[in-house]
Amino acid sequence: MTESLIRFTDVNFIYAKTHGGEGLAALKDVNLEIFQGEFVAVLGHNGSGKSTLAKHVNALLTPTSGQVIVAGLNTADQEKVWEIRQKVGMVFQNPDNQLVATTVEEDVAFGPENLGVPSPEIQSRVTASLETVGMLSYRLHSPHQLSGGQKQRVAIAGVISMLPKCIVLDEPTAMLDPDGRGEVMSTIHSLNKEKGITVLHITHHMDEVIGADRVMVMDEGRIVLQGTPREVFSQVELLRSLHLDVPQVTDLAERLRHRGHEIPLGTLTVNEMVMHLCQSD
Amino acid sequence: MSQAALRNVSVEIGDGEFVGLIGPTGSGKSTLIQHFNGLLMPDSGKVYVDGVDLTRKGTQLRLIRQKVGMVFQYPEHQLFGETVLEDVGFGPRNGGLSDEAVIQRVEEALAYVGLDYEAIKNQSPFELSGGQKRRVAIAGVLAMRPAALILDEPTAGLDPEGREEILAQIKQLHAEGGMTVVLVTHSMEDVARFVDRLIVIEQGAIALDGTPVEVFRQAARLKEMGLGVPEITDLMHELKAHGLDVNTDILTVAEAEKEIIRVMGWQT
Numbered sequence: 001m002t003e004s005l006i007r008f009t010d011v012n013f014i015y016a017k018t019h020g021g022e023g024l025a026a027l028k029d030v031n032l033e034i035f036q037g038e039f040v041a042v043l044g045h046n047g048s049g050k051s052t053l054a055k056h057v058n059a060l061l062t063p064t065s066g067q068v069i070v071a072g073l074n075t076a077d078q079e080k081v082w083e084i085r086q087k088v089g090m091v092f093q094n095p096d097n098q099l100v101a102t103t104v105e106e107d108v109a110f111g112p113e114n115l116g117v118p119s120p121e122i123q124s125r126v127t128a129s130l131e132t133v134g135m136l137s138y139r140l141h142s143p144h145q146l147s148g149g150q151k152q153r154v155a156i157a158g159v160i161s162m163l164p165k166c167i168v169l170d171e172p173t174a175m176l177d178p179d180g181r182g183e184v185m186s187t188i189h190s191l192n193k194e195k196g197i198t199v200l201h202i203t204h205h206m207d208e209v210i211g212a213d214r215v216m217v218m219d220e221g222r223i224v225l226q227g228t229p230r231e232v233f234s235q236v237e238l239l240r241s242l243h244l245d246v247p248q249v250t251d252l253a254e255r256l257r258h259r260g261h262e263i264p265l266g267t268l269t270v271n272e273m274v275m276h277l278c279q280s281d
Numbered sequence: 282m283s284q285a286a287l288r289n290v291s292v293e294i295g296d297g298e299f300v301g302l303i304g305p306t307g308s309g310k311s312t313l314i315q316h317f318n319g320l321l322m323p324d325s326g327k328v329y330v331d332g333v334d335l336t337r338k339g340t341q342l343r344l345i346r347q348k349v350g351m352v353f354q355y356p357e358h359q360l361f362g363e364t365v366l367e368d369v370g371f372g373p374r375n376g377g378l379s380d381e382a383v384i385q386r387v388e389e390a391l392a393y394v395g396l397d398y399e400a401i402k403n404q405s406p407f408e409l410s411g412g413q414k415r416r417v418a419i420a421g422v423l424a425m426r427p428a429a430l431i432l433d434e435p436t437a438g439l440d441p442e443g444r445e446e447i448l449a450q451i452k453q454l455h456a457e458g459g460m461t462v463v464l465v466t467h468s469m470e471d472v473a474r475f476v477d478r479l480i481v482i483e484q485g486a487i488a489l490d491g492t493p494v495e496v497f498r499q500a501a502r503l504k505e506m507g508l509g510v511p512e513i514t515d516l517m518h519e520l521k522a523h524g525l526d527v528n529t530d531i532l533t534v535a536e537a538e539k540e541i542i543r544v545m546g547w548q549t
Contacts, residue, residue, distance in 0.1 A: 046412065248470065252513065
């Protein structure tokens with residue numbers, strides 16, 4: 001049985017007001033459940049609430065009302081905060097803001113050291129984590145010598161050295177070039193498939209959600225659409241109205257369907273489109 | 282250890298062109314554009330801007346940099362003013378313009394990037410959204426009234442809406458303002474839709490130079506370099522490879538739609 005790892009119940013979050021203005025409601029009546037081992041992608045334009053949602057998963061923010069339960073722990077319980085953060089690691093957008101140490105291995109060791117893990121075990125965790133992200137041969141490098149994609153992989157290694165159940169990535173590829181994006185995406189997928197780590201991947205790159213088990217689309221603090229990538233991408237017009245892109249192939253499929261031709265809803269890839277068109281010959 | 286970042290580059294960019302510059306990471310794109318306004322000087326060879334040789338002693342690079350505006354990656358990281366007016370007006374004020382003239386420049390520059398001067402002039406740039414910060418930073422360059430605008434990944438890190446807005450504004454600057462634009466980008470979809478000419482740089486040398494249609498015909502070559510073609514162009518190449526006799530010179534979804542309907546013999 002897959003068990004529920006993260007559960008949001010009627011979560012609302014209002015940012016404190018600034019300069020005497022109205023408080024900003026960033027999450028509105030959010031209910032969701034994420035299961036152990038799932039790969040969930042969250043889509044939404046800037047300001048849709050997706051980062052606020054992410055920060056609730058590891059208690060960086062706690063709900064104004066409602067509750068968030070992570071691995072059986074309530075994020076509002078101050079005493080459980082560190083336990084929660086060990087279970088849910090976060091990776092952020094900017095590769096230059098997350099690495100603190102002078103060498104890659106020290107950086108990855110930082111988390112387990114803070115947890116009071118004994119030295120020999122720290123060493124083995126660092127080695128295993130760097131190996132997982134394909135950065136072992138860089139262990140003695142200085143982080144600033146690395147490319148953006150490499151830095152993000154080291155940041156991911158730093159998170160997995162804490163042996164988390166879940167990793168939350170808040171637009172980890174937004175500042176990377178296509179090579180770096182590819183490296184990071186394949187690292188995340190292998191973590192999920194091979195280590196069974198639950199992934200919550202926040203992005204506005206549509207092509208990065210195609211491999212997810214489930215996609216949630218956010219707008220104005222609410223989850224407005226969720227389903228498999230195919231189900232979500234079938235809603236071309238809704239996605240557009242939410243200021244999101246759809247892959248060019250999906251866009252084309254939708255246009256051809258509109259003209260009455262039999263292209264399956266939610267055609268996602270070049271290969272699928274080639275199959276449909278060349279079969280009907 | 283030194284490394285040749287540019288090798289035997291000869292290239293000419295005409296007044297009023299809209300050029301896309303693409304290349305794999307480390308290919309020399311950023312190095313090349315920094316030669317366009319004298320931030321970097323060639324070890325050998327010459328660079329001319331509007332007829333002036335930048336490598337000649339005595340060339341006033343300050344004037345060149347006013348002519349060739351440069352928008353670096355994440356330009357909002359360089360915002361510093363307490364207000365938008367102060368930040369965008371910094372260049373013109375430094376150039377000795379009167380308060381009145383500075384304000385006029387700032388108004389004009391903000392309008393180019395779709396921001397309302399009155400609404401935003403007294404705000405702190407740091408309180409704006411990511412997309413707005415980016416546009417304020419670009420306005421700071423436009424306030425110098427450059428003849429050419431060089432942009433290094435101006436849409437990196439923005440959401441699709443922010444990306445579209447910035448690209449549309451750049452397009453408009455070019456179409457209506459006659460601005461010469463060089464756009465460095467990783468997005469093949471963006472260059473396909475916007476530029477007239479595409480230059481591909483690889484290992485410090487110019488590998489391909491032509492219209493987007495011409496360049497994207499070299500799909501195999503581009504893939505070798507670790508680049509690609511727009512997804513829709515890739516689809517047309519694949520259809521052709523699978524025996525469908527389509528025209529592969531396709532850059533947009535609308536063109537692909539027409540072409541597929543034609544080849545499939547579907548009624549429209």
